[in-house]
Amino acid sequence: MPPARAPLMTPVLIxxxxxxxxxxxxxxxxxxxxxxxxxxFGWLRAEFSLAIAIQNLAWGIGQPIFGAxxxxxxxxxxxxxxxxxxxxxxVLSSFAVSPGAHxxxxxxxxxxxxxxxxxxxxxxxxxxxxxxxxxxxxGIATAAGSAxxxxxxxxxxxLLGFYSWQIVFMLFAGAILLTLLALPMMRTPEPASRAMxxxxxxxxxxxxxxxxxxxxxFLGFFSxxxxxxxxxxxxxxxxTEMCGPIAPDGMLAAFGITTTSAxxxxxxxxxxxxxxxxxxxxxxxSKRYSKKYLLASIYMARTVIAAAFILAPITPASVxxxxxxxxxxxxxxxxxxxxLIAHIYGLRYxxxxxxxxxxxxxxxxxxxxxxxxxxxxxxxxxxxxxxxxVGVGLFSAIVxxxxxxxxxxxxxx
Numbered sequence: 001m002p003p004a005r006a007p008l009m010t011p012v013l014i015x016x017x018x019x020x021x022x023x024x025x026x027x028x029x030x031x032x033x034x035x036x037x038x039x040x041f042g043w044l045r046a047e048f049s050l051a052i053a054i055q056n057l058a059w060g061i062g063q064p065i066f067g068a069x070x071x072x073x074x075x076x077x078x079x080x081x082x083x084x085x086x087x088x089x090x091v092l093s094s095f096a097v098s099p100g101a102h103x104x105x106x107x108x109x110x111x112x113x114x115x116x117x118x119x120x121x122x123x124x125x126x127x128x129x130x131x132x133x134x135x136x137x138x139g140i141a142t143a144a145g146s147a148x149x150x151x152x153x154x155x156x157x158x159l160l161g162f163y164s165w166q167i168v169f170m171l172f173a174g175a176i177l178l179t180l181l182a183l184p185m186m187r188t189p190e191p192a193s194r195a196m197x198x199x200x201x202x203x204x205x206x207x208x209x210x211x212x213x214x215x216x217x218f219l220g221f222f223s224x225x226x227x228x229x230x231x232x233x234x235x236x237x238x239x240t241e242m243c244g245p246i247a248p249d250g251m252l253a254a255f256g257i258t259t260t261s262a263x264x265x266x267x268x269x270x271x272x273x274x275x276x277x278x279x280x281x282x283x284x285x286s287k288r289y290s291k292k293y294l295l296a297s298i299y300m301a302r303t304v305i306a307a308a309f310i311l312a313p314i315t316p317a318s319v320x321x322x323x324x325x326x327x328x329x330x331x332x333x334x335x336x337x338x339x340l341i342a343h344i345y346g347l348r349y350x351x352x353x354x355x356x357x358x359x360x361x362x363x364x365x366x367x368x369x370x371x372x373x374x375x376x377x378x379x380x381x382x383x384x385x386x387x388x389x390v391g392v393g394l395f396s397a398i399v400x401x402x403x404x405x406x407x408x409x410x411x412x413x
Contacts (some may be wrong), residue, residue, distance in 0.1 A: 007020055013137050015185030015284070016121040017144035019079060023116040025148030026172045028272065029156035030055070031236045037163050043099060049307045049373025051102040051365045058110025060362020063356030066111075068201070071351055075124045076183050080113010083176050094166040116179065117360055118142070122338050123351030124186060134342070138335040139283020146279060146331055149272025153236065157265040171408045176265040185333040204349040205356075213403045214353075217340060218360045220295065220399045223378070223392035224333045225364030227302060231271070231326070231390060234372040236264030238382045244315045263316060267323040274327025282332035283339075291340045292403040298329050298336075299397035303390055305329075310386045342407055364392070375411035 011365045030052050037048050044318045070078035076219040089108030096102045114120075122138055129137035159168045208214045257263055285294055341357060342350050368389065 008129075008133045008136060008140075010128055010137075011185040012187065013125055013140060015182040016141050017147075017183040018126045019116055019179045019186075020121045020141060021144040021148040022116070022175055023113060023148065024145035025152030025155070026086075026090075026176060027113050027117075028149040028232055028268060029172075031233045031268065032156040032391040033159065033165050033168075033171070034233065034237045035240065035261070037102075037162060039243075040165075041097065041099075044373070044377050046370070046373035046377045047099040048102065049233060049369055049376075051106045051230075053368075053370035054103050054105035054371075055110040055113070056229050056365030056369055057364050059113045059117070060108040060359040060365065062111040062114030062226075063117070063362070064352050066115045067119045067123060067351030067353075067355035069115075070120045070123065071201070071349060075120060076186050078115055078120050079183060079186065080180060082112050082120065083115075083180055084112075086112020086116060086176045087173040088112075090169045090176070094169040098150065098249035111378045112176070114177065114355075118145070118334060118338070119351055119355040121355065122334075123347075126342055126350055127347050128337065133340050135283050135286045136337065138279070138338055139280050139286075142283070142331050142334045143276045145277040145334075146272040146275035146327075149275070150269050152272075153265045153268035157262065180193075184347040184360070201349055201352060202352065204345065208345055208353055208356075209407060211344075211404075211408065213405075214357075215335065216399050216403050218357050219282065220299070220396045221337060221357050222364040223299060223389070223396040224337075225361035226308070226368035226392050227364075227389050228330065228368075229365030230368030230372050230385065232268065233369045234376075234382060234385075235267060236261065239264035239267055239319050241312075242311065242314050242381060243319055246316050260316075263319060267319050269329055270320065270323040271327035274324045275330035275332070278330065278332045279335060281328075283335045286336055286339055290405055291336045292400045292405050293341070295333060295336050295340075296400040297399045298332055299393050302326065302329050303393035303397060306386065306390050306393065310383060310390075332337050340403070344404075344406070346408075353399070 034052075035047055037043070041047075066078050066082060073080055085108050089105055089110075089112050089140065093102060093105045093109065096105055122141055125137050125141045126134055156168060159171065163171075240259075240263075242261045243263065246257065246260065246263065282294060282298070305322065307320060307323045312318055337357065338350070338354050341354050345353055368385070371385045371388065372382060376382055
């Protein structure tokens with residue numbers, strides 16, 4: 001009688017999906033607040049852009065820290081701390097009336113995202129999954145973040161129609177605290193084999209830092225952060241201001257989308273919706289094909305799509321097409337990158353190692369969000385910063401090619 005196959009949908013995976021979905025729904029909505037906050041206080045676009053950029057940088061700094069906390073004190077304690085910090089940052093930000101206050105408080109929000117986001121959740125999901133199911137489990141957890149993005153921006157846009165942005169921030173703080181109800185499902189599995197348990201974190205870090213492939217993975221993740229953060233933070237405003245008019249008798253109007261601001265929020269939602277399928281497809285393909293070549297292909301496809309979008313007239317149709325195509329590639333890099341780290345360096349310190357690589361992602365996020373606001377104020381549009389994104393996407397496609405995709409402990413001495 002053949003042995004029973006390990007289940008794919010475990011309580012750990014379900015609980016992780018719930019937490020990451022709510023966390024990313026809130027994170028993905030910040031671009032919707034770009035214009036309301038700037039207009040209320042008469043700020044330049046760069047002011048709130050810098051706050052979001054700092055949030056992304058703090059997320060990157062906090063990711064390896066929360067990964068290490070999870071590996072030292074337990075995953076659930078790290079998640080609780082992350083949710084509390086996230087909620088505190090949102091509540092305090094709702095009282096901020098100066099750019100400096102927003103800049104400072106977004107550090108708390110960024111650290112909160114780190115404690116409830118990919119680094120901690122993917123590490124525990126990866127350890128809980130069987131070898132057979134690991135790639136798909138990581139893909140499902142990543143897709144849950146996209147599911148949050150589907151409704152995050154539209155919900156924020158809807159709530160802003162009834163409440164001030166301050167009240168919406170408070171509501172979001174309550175939502176992130178409610179995710180802690182899923183913690184009983186997040187029972188930490190055995191972390192690794194005896195050999196991995198005997199390895200110290202310092203030894204694991206030294207081995208990774210000495211491996212050129214780790215450096216290439218680190219550098220390659222930069223453009224993913226640049227592109228995703230720029231689009232999340234600025235695309236709603238970009239569509240509002242640069243898109244052609246919506247036909248009053250067209251299909252969009254029939255669905256209640258009558259303004260370009262509403263179209264911008266829906267674009268973020270469509271990106272998240274398309275990415276659910278794209279992420280799951282990438283995870284499925286990674287069981288059959290080289291992860292580094294899949295990553296190179298994704299970054300090249302992003303480069304072509306972004307270049308084609310900015311070269312063509314920006315219309316409601318091109319916005320929707322871009323959202324669907326870019327969305328299919330949006331977070332598809334995450335299960336591939338995290339899976340590549342787990343495959344090469346093992347599961348014991350996956351959270352910390354992925355957190356370090358993710359810091360590169362968030363350096364790119366900081367630059368994409370901040371440059372978006374700064375260059376907008378200089379030139380009055382987003383064209384130049386968009387082309388920078390095209391360039392870094394091409395760079396990432398190239399640097400993934402030399403990665404040595406073999407487990408470190410199987411390589412000859």
